[in-house]
């Protein structure tokens with residue numbers, strides 16, 4: 657028998673990279689479908705789920721491709737790219753029978769809803785997954801900060817970051833064989849050791865609002881559900 661969820665409402669942050677599968681760029685719909693299935697399993701536990709998805713698989717404001725484009729403009733392009741990822745995830749969640757709404761921080765009302773905090777809360781209460789698109793709506797920020805911001809605004813019990821590895825390491829475990837994995841960290845340790853898990857503004861906002869961050873692998877089957885039950889293999893930052 658599976659134990660009951662530890663959290664009532666969570667926000668899952670996925671980077672765009674996680675949606676690429678084996679490709680070097682863009683969306684792999686089999687991967688998006690598989691992750692949608694992981695999200696559904698948590699939804700089916702009765703947990704209210706919010707999503708924030710990045711766009712590193714399509715466009716990053718700081719990327720080489722953007723060097724000849726003014727930074728703020730490139731950042732708006734990155735935010736627009738997150739809307740594409742959000743629509744793809746919405747489509748695959750709905751194909752699994754999960755009702756969803758996309759809300760964009762940059763209004764584009766023919767495509768999705770604009771971000772309206774109280775309306776988003778109502779969607780969650782009515783059993784819909786809400787996907788927050790277009791980051792914070794501001795250049796010079798990241799979708800990590802957007803995830804922390806929306807998690808706080810939605811009164812989430814935890815911010816879950818589904819990454820390519822199973823937690824936070826002292827160095828990139830794919831490059832450095834001596835990298836050490838942490839089970840727990842304080843916000844301060846993440847900031848002072850400059851651990852590359854989320855950017856400093858996301859960590860600072862989480863610390864200020866006592867929002868725990870749980871970092872786990874989105875590619876390990878069942879890991880998201882396990883972490884929501886409080887049983888999963890993850891790094892806890894609190």
Ligand code: UDP
Nearest residue numbers: 672710711712717731734791792797798799
């Ligand atoms: N972005 C932005 N403001 C935000 C969120 C995102 O300007 O509030 C832009 C920024 O250019 C960023 C891009 O959107 O590089 C994609 O987001 P991010 O790099 O966070 O995606 P991820 O690394 O999670 O895939």
